[in-house]
Amino acid sequence: MELVVRKNDLLRELQLFQGIVERKNTIPILANVLIEAKGEEVKFLATDLEVGLRSRCAASVAKGGSLTLPAKKFYEIIKSLPETDVRITEEKGAVKVAADRFDSRIQTLPREDFPALPESAGAQATTIPRAALKEMVGKTQFAITGEDTRYFLNGALFVLKPDSMSLVATDGHRLALVTAPRTGGETDPDEIKAILPKKTLSELSRLLAEGDGDIRYERGENHLFFDVGNRLLISRMIDGQFPAYERVIPKGNDKHIEFERDRLSNAVKRVALLSNERSRAVKFHIDKGKVAVTSSSPELGEAHETLLVDYSGTPMQICFNAQYVLDFLAAVTTDVVALDLKDEVSQAVMRPVGAEGYDYTYVIMPMRV
Numbered sequence: 069m070e071l072v073v074r075k076n077d078l079l080r081e082l083q084l085f086q087g088i089v090e091r092k093n094t095i096p097i098l099a100n101v102l103i104e105a106k107g108e109e110v111k112f113l114a115t116d117l118e119v120g121l122r123s124r125c126a127a128s129v130a131k132g133g134s135l136t137l138p139a140k141k142f143y144e145i146i147k148s149l150p151e152t153d154v155r156i157t158e159e160k161g162a163v164k165v166a167a168d169r170f171d172s173r174i175q176t177l178p179r180e181d182f183p184a185l186p187e188s189a190g191a192q193a194t195t196i197p198r199a200a201l202k203e204m205v206g207k208t209q210f211a212i213t214g215e216d217t218r219y220f221l222n223g224a225l226f227v228l229k230p231d232s233m234s235l236v237a238t239d240g241h242r243l244a245l246v247t248a249p250r251t252g253g254e255t256d257p258d259e260i261k262a263i264l265p266k267k268t269l270s271e272l273s274r275l276l277a278e279g280d281g282d283i284r285y286e287r288g289e290n291h292l293f294f295d296v297g298n299r300l301l302i303s304r305m306i307d308g309q310f311p312a313y314e315r316v317i318p319k320g321n322d323k324h325i326e327f328e329r330d331r332l333s334n335a336v337k338r339v340a341l342l343s344n345e346r347s348r349a350v351k352f353h354i355d356k357g358k359v360a361v362t363s364s365s366p367e368l369g370e371a372h373e374t375l376l377v378d379y380s381g382t383p384m385q386i387c388f389n390a391q392y393v394l395d396f397l398a399a400v401t402t403d404v405v406a407l408d409l410k411d412e413v414s415q416a417v418m419r420p421v422g423a424e425g426y427d428y429t430y431v432i433m434p435m436r437v
Contacts, residue, residue, distance in 0.1 A: 069133030100136035120302040200248035203274040213239035220308030263306035321408035340390035
């Protein structure tokens with residue numbers, strides 16, 4: 069193999085693989101990226117067997133071929149180079165990477181050891197609006213648990229209907245559900261459901277951050293395919309039964325309070341500084357016309373801040389994990405948010421107030437302190 073590629077073009081693609089490749093891996097080849105050169109482009113592929121990514125960029129190929137290189141080290145070398153052309157040449161069990169006056173030889177692993185990834189059939193692909201999917205991922209991925217032994221909670225449920233799509237995530241203490249409208253899905257089946265692993269959402273978020281144009285989505289037998297521009301994200305599905313999330317959303321919360329989002333966020337941040345570092349508990353003391361946000365910890369002390377609100381119902385108090393509240397407030401864009409309550413032991417619901425274009429519901433369990 070022999071090719072020349074622009075440093076910035078190469079760097080942009082290699083950067084996307086850094087989250088997929090695992091440093092500590094029992095299978096050495098999975099630390100490498102597969103590089104295939106042909107015609108006027110070079111293709112890349114990396115996987116951890118759960119999530120895989122294919123991408124490509126323009127290149128001047130003198131001699132085609134394929135090889136593998138350590139993804140992290142290759143990226144670090146390319147990142148350190150000046151903006152110039154990079155020459156990649158295969159020679160006797162190693163790969164020469166050179167640019168300007170820099171020269172290096174990197175050890176390679178056999179291309180034959182690289183695992184084969186499933187191919188997209190293309191027959192059942194459906195189109196998803198990019199902006200909506202980007203918002204949905206941002207509004208739910210923080211609510212996925214990372215450690216739960218109930219493996220189906222280590223992902224988010226994606227529900228695709230002809231006229232809408234939903235993404236829902238829960239860690240057992242809170243639940244984030246966002247639903248967005250979609251058009252052009254009339255030819256789809258009634259409903260497609262799949263549980264996306266946490267890492268898939270993280271990589272999808274990265275891919276959606278740049279560019280425009282809709283996404284092509286396909287569900288295979290065991291894998292999901294997201295075609296984002298020139299890049300294809302391949303994800304294994306989590307096989308399991310996601311909880312019946314509709315039942316978790318309370319219907320009888322009759323106490324309604326609206327807050328200025330920034331004021332509530334700043335108050336919770338400040339008060340949480342003196343909360344118990346393990347529980348992160350903050351209390352909302354709700355009274356006519358005001359809500360006092362308080363915290364106390366035997367080791368640190370106590371703090372409180374009062375927010376003026378339009379509320380004339382029964383006084384009550386409820387305790388939340390501060391981080392759970394802040395995660396929601398960071399994900400919404402409206403100036404006003406609503407908190408709907410029933411009592412101090414039932415689930416509370418937070419929602420944005422105003423036009424976001426999406427139906428966003430955040431259920432949060434109170435803490436018993």
